[in-house]
Amino acid sequence: MREVRIRDTMSGDLLTLPTEGEIGIYACGPTVYSRIHIGNARPFVVFSLLARFLKSEGYPTKLAINVTDINDKIYSAAIERGIPSGELAAEMTAAYFEDTGGLGLGRPDAEPLATETVGPIVALIETLVEEGHAYESGGDVYFSVRSFEGYGKLSHRPTEEMEQGEGDDAGSLKRDPLDFALWKARKEGEDTSWDSPWGPGRPGWHIECSAMAEAELGQPFTIHGGGSDLVFPHHENEIAQSEAARDRQFAKVWMHNGMIETGSEKMSKSVGNIFQLSEALDAYGAETVVAYLVSGHYRQPLAFGEGPLEQAAAGNERLRNFLRENPSGEQPGQEAAAAADRFRDALADDFNTPRAMREAFDLVRAANQSPDDPGLAGSGTALAGMLDLVGLGSLAESGEGGPDAAALELLDARNAARESKDWARADEIRDQLAELGWEVRDGAEGARLVPRG
C-alpha cells in the first residue's frame, strides 16, 4: 500500500490519505437538465480512476457521485420542452448513465439522487433551524451565513461584499444578503414539491450534497471533489451546512479538477461552446476520450479540440501496436516491474496521470529498443496492468476476432506472390486487404494482418 498524497484546496498542502479506515470519496455529479458535456465528464473520470487506483493499492474505498435532479434549471428546461419536470429529470438521468457508461469505466459505488434523499435533507434543515443556523421566511428556509464562523475558509474569501442567490427574487426574504436558500417554497408553475415542516417546497442547491454525502459516507469522510468552479459557493456552502449542523469536520481533503477549455475559455453551457460527451464518444471512441482526459494533470485546465483528441488517439495506437506484439502472459522482468512501480508512484503523487503515462511510453520505447533484454521481458503484461489503472486496459484487447477466411486466403496469395517476387501482384492484394479493413505488416516472422485504424 503506497502512501497517497492529494493537493487540498482548503490548505493548499499535499495531504496524505489515511491508511486506516475507509476512504470515502464524494464527487459532485451533474445537475440533470441536459446531456452532459465533456467538461462534466472530467470529474467522473478523475474520481472513478482515483477510486480504482486506491482500491488496487488496498485502500478500502467507497466512491459516491451524486445526481442532482431537483433544480431551477430543470424546471425551466422542462417548461421549454413542454414536459413535466420529473420526466425531463428522469430522461436526463438515464442519458447521464448511458453517456458515462460509454466511457467504459464502470459505475461509482453509490449514485444517490436528490429526489431520493429528501427525507435526510429535511431532517438536516430542521437541525440547522433548531441550532439557530437557519430560519424560515415566507415558506423558504435560509442558512444564516454569519452564524457559521468558518464561512469562507475553503474559497479564502472575506465574507464582506459577498452576495449570493440562484438568480431569483428571493433576496427580499433573506435577513442578510449573504444567506442562501436551504428550502424553497413551491412556486407557481413548479410541478413537483415535497412536504416539509415549512409547507410544500423543495431543497435549495447545496443542501442535497451535504445530505447525500453524509448518508453515503458519514461525516467526516475523506475526499470531497468536483470541478474548480464549484469551490464557491457550492462547496463553501456545503461545509457551512454540514459543519454547523454536526459540529464536526465535513470532509478532510478538498480535491478540485480544472476546467476543459476551448480557445482558452472554459467550456460552459452559458458560453455555448459545449461539446457533449456523447458526441465525443461517437466521434472518437471511449479509449481516445479517456486517454485525452488523462493526458493532463487533473488540477490543470485542459485544452479541448480536434488536435488534442487526435493526438490522444495516435498515442493510443502506439500503445496498442506494442501490446499487439507483446501480449500479456509473461511475468514482468525487473525493469518492466520497476516501470509499473513508477507508474503507480506517479498516481500516488497527487494523481499525476501525465507523469504516469510517461512511464508507460518509456517502457514501450525501452522494450522496442531491446526486445531480448530479460529485464524487459513481460513488458506487455506490465503495460497492460498500468493502462488498466487509467481506464485504458482495453488497448490490450485484441478486438473483434481475427481475420476471416477470405482475408486469410488473400494473405496466402500475397505470400505466394512475394515468394515469386511478383511485387505488383503483392501490392495489389495488399490494397484488396485494405479494402477489407486489414493492414498488412511484413515482419521477420512473416506477414501479419492488423485491423486498420
Place this chain on the structure above:
RNA sequence: GGCGCCUUGGCGGAGUGGCUACGCAGCGGCCUGCAAAGCCGUUUACACCGGUUCGACUCCGGUAGGCGCCUCCA
C-alpha cells in the same frame, strides 16, 4: 473592485535550482522489394524586465497578456 490561478519547443502536456519529460506532428536516416510497425537523429522550449545564487525555466519582485470564481456551471 475582491480572491485565486496561468503563460513551457509546430500542437498537447509534465517537471526540476545545475542532469533527455512524454506523446503527437514535421524533417533526415536505419530496417523493408515497396510500405506499415519499430529504431536512431533532428529543429539549442521554458512570456518580458530586474533580483537572489557559483548556477534559474525552476526561488523573489515587477511588467505584459490570458483565465477562473465572486450570478447558474464539472
